[in-house]
Amino acid sequence: MSNEVVLLDFWASMFGMRIRIALAEKGVKYEHREEDLRNKSDLLLKMNPIHKKIPVLIHNGKPVCESLIIVEYIDEVWKDKCPLLPSDPYQRAQARFWADFVDKKVYEVFKGVWLMWAKKGEEHEAAKKEFFEIFKILEGELGDKPYFGGETFGFVDISFITFYSWFHAYETFGKFSIEAECPKIIAWVKRCMQKESVAKTLPDQKKILEYAVQLRKRFGLE
């Protein structure tokens, strides 16, 4: 089977980064196509007509959408190298649970931080409290393991590490330190960043901050 792989992506997307890391872990060569999210390509609209969102992985002409579904797909197609999900059904269910938690909860509190600059006093404190409630659940789940799944980098790590590229922006907006509250998460981040697949994928945090500042201006949040 030929393996023509194209990724429709956007550089600052934590969802797109998941796919870049998974493909790097598997050693899959692919064509990267950067999308302009304000002027989406005909190809993106054709390949993801339902959600019209990146990332989309196009494998031999056929699209796969939704980042966690794409990562599972990559793991199943290129199954011989670096398994991302565990083989045991119970451990697989746990990995899916925590990746789903990142999608539902971490993304939610991340969106909440956008508004923090505009918030003062009690409101700011409430948003900060909510942010760390979610992060501390992950800190607890990680515990003293090197990675979320145990000894090796896998599905939950991929789903969460991409948010790290936005930590600096969120710490700036939220006026807080993630390391002060969640030292184990930061130790885990450093461990993940030693992997080439992660270090080469994640954009510079300062560039993300600049982009986030532009976005806030565009959305009239300043």
Place this chain on the structure above:
Amino acid sequence: MSNEVVLLDFWASMFGMRIRIALAEKGVKYEHREEDLRNKSDLLLKMNPIHKKIPVLIHNGKPVCESLIIVEYIDEVWKDKCPLLPSDPYQRAQARFWADFVDKKVYEVFKGVWLMWAKKGEEHEAAKKEFFEIFKILEGELGDKPYFGGETFGFVDISFITFYSWFHAYETFGKFSIEAECPKIIAWVKRCMQKESVAKTLPDQKKILEYAVQLRKRFGLE
């Protein structure tokens, strides 16, 4: 391996029903424990401390949470009978995509219908339009296939058929007919209801309507 299976559930939950259908398809015997959602059991809070929601499948003492994750788990553990997900990675990704669509979009428009009784004129029309936009996407995806995955009842069918138990309530609230707009979905519903696993699981639609009316009163929506 012993197979002690307990399901923490609530009779009217479309998410709980998914697990009942999956276990019936696989012929797995289990203990069903009905939860009082206004006074959750210590067992539920212990087994799902993160979301505190039903359904929870407890298999040999270990909990699995989130309904689609539980259905995949059941499919992986009892893999010899009635496969629910296809074996081909691309078809699996498509099945996960559509089940995820049901979770994100169908559930969202279902929640919207709760408020329809209170809405009039243009507002009511807008909510109805949104409802059928989502349903017609599913009608299109189903097309002329007997089931969402093709020839056999599977993952996407399980994820969506449980909503049928609420159709009558929503048609009453929304003052519309799903059959008039989406005849293929209703033909598919009838096909699914010929399966014992589905027919025996789905509660009577009139009971669901009575329950929904009670809920609306409790929430002050009348």
